[in-house]
Amino acid sequence: MTLQQQIRSNRWRTLLLFILFAVLIALVLGAASLAVDLPVLILIGAGMLVYGIVTWFAAGSLVATLAGATPVTREEYPELWQAVEAAAVGAGLAVTPRVYVIQDPAPNAFASGRDPKHSYVAATTGLLEIMPQRELRAVMAHEIAHVRNRDIRTMALAAVLVGVLLILSDVLLRVLVFGGGRDNQNPLALIGTVVALILAPIGAVMMQMALSRRREYQADASAAEITGDPEGMARALGILDADTRQVRHVARATAHLYIESPLVKGKGVFGSLGGMFRTHPPMEARIAALEEAGGFMLDRESLAADMPAGVVTTVQELS
DSSP, rough: OOOHHHHHHHHHHHHHHHHHHHHHHHHHHHHHHTTOOOHHHHHHHHHHHHHHHHHHHHHHHHHHHHHHEEEOTTTTTHHHHHHHHHHHHHHHHHOOOEEEOOOOOOEEEEEEEESSGGEEEEHHHHHHHHOOOOHHHHHHHHHHHHHHHHHHHHHHHHHHHHHHHHHHHHHHHHHHHSBBOOOOOOHHHHHOOOOOHHHHHHHHHHHHHHHHHHHHHHHHHHHHHTTTTTHHHHHHHHHHHHHHOOSSSGGGGGGGBBBSSSSOOOHHHHHHHHHTTTTSHHHHHHHHHHHHHHHHHHHHHHHHHHOTTTTTOOOHOOO
């Protein structure tokens, strides 16, 4: 499948998921109508509509604020700027995205914005400290791929919809607890409404995860195409996987934007349990996809030997 075919396929899947989001919101409002007074429900629904529109137009700046990302100059971070500009040229972007940095020791990065003309890429100081230049170029190419493939628009909208559903469910539950419900309402209707309000946000997050996981594979492949270096992308993923530090300031609604999950790190039982709720596919699977597409085998021993200081790992953990 060519890159353009992948993009078209993803657009159809995205449309389907957003239809499911709309159905989920309709089900929440329908369930709430059984137990909440109509004027109260209309007021809440109108408030959520306004919130969703405002959040959509301010999505890029809101994500940067939540992540603690601030714009930086070329003079402050020349290597990062060089990597971003090279990736933007390789991807054929008309405008180079702005460059942001997050003061956080955990290595990670993301891209955000409404469209390629209003986009930016952000990297943590931890990423800049441990990532060699070759692998840094691959990471930036991955983020630029999200910009080129219009993923940032889709994922920003997904974050807005998830946020709307979470707040809507929370507000409606509070209304039922503190007043605003129908008088003499059917106890079964009340129970059904509460169950729907609890399950709907879980369903929304699961749809968001499904949307994010597939796009990470595509962005990895696109980064390999932009740089002409699939092994460099695989090495970057290996280094990220080996570092177990978590990003300190991150919201669950924006976790899907990062190159790897900023919420769940570590090995063993707890890492496995947390992995059930990850917004990203396993690093091992992403590396294997790059190996198959690029016709190479990542040299784990060489990668472990070249691992930067501060990244605690073993060859067995990378295998």
